[in-house]
Amino acid sequence: xxxxxxxxxxxxxxQNLNILHGAVLRNxxxxxxxxxxxxxxxxxxxxxxxxxxxxxxxxxxxxxVRLIFGSAIFLFVLIATPLISIxxxxxxxxxxxxxxxxxxxxxxxxxxxxxxxRNVRGPLIFGNLTQEEFKPYAYSSSPMILKNAISHWxxxxxxxxxxxxxxxxxxxxxxxxxxxxxxxxxxxxxxxTLRDVFAMSxxxxxxxxxxxxxYVGWSNCHPQVLTELRKLYPRPHFLPExxxxxxxxxxxxxxxxxxVMHLDYIPRLMWQGxxxxxxxxxxxxxxxxxxxxxxxxxYVEPGDAVLVDTRLWYHGTYVPKGEFSxxxxxxxx
Ligand SMILES: [Fe+2]
Numbered sequence: 001x002x003x004x005x006x007x008x009x010x011x012x013x014x015q016n017l018n019i020l021h022g023a024v025l026r027n028x029x030x031x032x033x034x035x036x037x038x039x040x041x042x043x044x045x046x047x048x049x050x051x052x053x054x055x056x057x058x059x060x061x062x063x064x065v066r067l068i069f070g071s072a073i074f075l076f077v078l079i080a081t082p083l084i085s086i087x088x089x090x091x092x093x094x095x096x097x098x099x100x101x102x103x104x105x106x107x108x109x110x111x112x113x114x115x116x117x118r119n120v121r122g123p124l125i126f127g128n129l130t131q132e133e134f135k136p137y138a139y140s141s142s143p144m145i146l147k148n149a150i151s152h153w154x155x156x157x158x159x160x161x162x163x164x165x166x167x168x169x170x171x172x173x174x175x176x177x178x179x180x181x182x183x184x185x186x187x188x189x190x191x192x193t194l195r196d197v198f199a200m201s202x203x204x205x206x207x208x209x210x211x212x213x214x215y216v217g218w219s220n221c222h223p224q225v226l227t228e229l230r231k232l233y234p235r236p237h238f239l240p241e242x243x244x245x246x247x248x249x250x251x252x253x254x255x256x257x258x259x260v261m262h263l264d265y266i267p268r269l270m271w272q273g274x275x276x277x278x279x280x281x282x283x284x285x286x287x288x289x290x291x292x293x294x295x296x297x298x299y300v301e302p303g304d305a306v307l308v309d310t311r312l313w314y315h316g317t318y319v320p321k322g323e324f325s326x327x328x329x330x331x332x333x
Contacts, residue, residue, distance in 0.1 A: 105265050116141035116312045117285040117293030123306070134238040139269065139333070141309040143283060143298075146238060150273040151303030155232035159275055159326060161205050161253065165198040167228055174222045182221040182248070188257050189214040207255040207324070215254030215319065217329075221247070233328050236271055236305060243332040244268070250329040258318035264310035268333030271307050274300045277325035281306065284314040 123143035126133075137144060150156070168174045178184050178194040190212075191197045197216050204211040220226050226248065235245060246268075252259075253276075261284065264270065278301050285293035300306050308315060319325040 106263070109263070109265075111288050112286045112312060114285065114289035114292045116309065117289050120296075121294060122296050123298050123308075129238050131238055131240065135240060138240045138243070141312055143281075143309075143313065144307040145298065145300055146305040146307070147301075148303045149238060149305040150233070150236065150275070153233045153273065153275065155229075155273075155275050155328065156303060159229075159232055164251070164253075167225060168194065168198060171222065171224050171228075174225050177222040177225075178218050178220075182219040183250075185217040185252075185259075187215050187217070187254075187259060189216055189254065191216055194218055207322070213254070213256040215252070215257035215325075217250055217252035217259075219248045219250050233273060233275075236273070236332075238305070239271070239332050245330055245332050248330075251326070252329065253324070253326040254319065255324050256319050256321055259316055261314050261316040263312075263314055266311060266331055268331035269307065270310045270329065270331055271305060272300075272327050272329040274302055274304045274306065275326045275328055276302055277323050278302070278320055279325045279327065280318050280320070281308070282316045282318075283308065286312065286314065 120142060123145050124137065125145045125147065126137075127147055128149045129146055134146075168178075175193075175195050175198070184194055186192065191200075191214065194216075197214070200214070201211075204214065207213055220229055229249070229251075239245075258279070261282065263286075278299055280297055280299040282295065282297045284295040
């Protein structure tokens with residue numbers, strides 16, 4: 001090519017390369033440094049490698065990472081599914097301690113006007129009142145203890161872990177009824193069913209040295225069991241004659257431990273007979289009454305009856321260290 005046309009061609013080429021260069025830099029995908037590196041690379045080995053191109057080995061590496069990550073997720077699902085299933089079964093079995101709809105109940109319960117707890121500093125403590133004497137207090141929300149009100153019950157002498165175990169084992173279907181029709185509460189113990197409770201070793205049942213404590217409760221809704229047990233404890237004599245009682249009672253027994261703070265979502269007032277051992281109660285007002293009311297605790301002894309409106313008072317219980325407690329609980333109203 002002659003010199004002049006060659007010079008014009010070079011100028012034309014330079015101008016267009018500059019325009020291209022500027023356009024590439026402006027779109028932000030390539031930096032000036034990357035263009036410079038690409039040019040140096042071209043000088044070194046005679047071909048341009050654009051830095052934005054993904055090398056084949058890098059792609060293979062990404063595929064490996066994706067494969068490992070996918071396998072890890074698959075393994076996690078494989079291992080976690082049975083564990084989640086066991087966890088859910090366990091949660092369902094403790095439906096009473098933390099009922100499925102507990103949070104819904106708590107969120108939708110009516111707000112207290114605090115009349116039930118204002119000026120209450122502890123339980124009213126009475127002797128063994130007659131029905132007539134108890135009448136004025138019968139439907140009060142004040143916590144009450146009736147000392148020695150149930151000490152004449154045959155249950156205080158005859159009812160214990162072994163009696164209950166023999167009764168439930170003897171009556172066909174009684175053990176399964178607790179799981180199917182009644183309520184079983186294992187609290188902090190590791191028993192899932194009443195069958196587990198009655199299968200524990202004698203050593204643990206008696207909480208001998210080195211054994212773990214246990215505390216459970218259940219409703220004795222099996223008709224035959226209820227008939228047998230009610231031979232040991234009559235309807236509390238102090239309750240009003242017209243007061244209704246449900247066709248099932250609760251039994252709570254065990255060592256140490258107890259129930260965490262909660263409200264009961266039951267239709268009536270609660271009474272409890274302290275058949276064996278001592279038990280401490282902690283009562284607290286609902287949170288909206290914290291500024292007007294106080295929490296307090298008290299304990300009951302064998303033969304005492306305790307009455308608490310457990311629908312209004314948050315309540316928790318615990319059995320003194322190393323001691324055994326057995327109680328019968330029901331409702332009236
Ligand atoms: Fe309760």
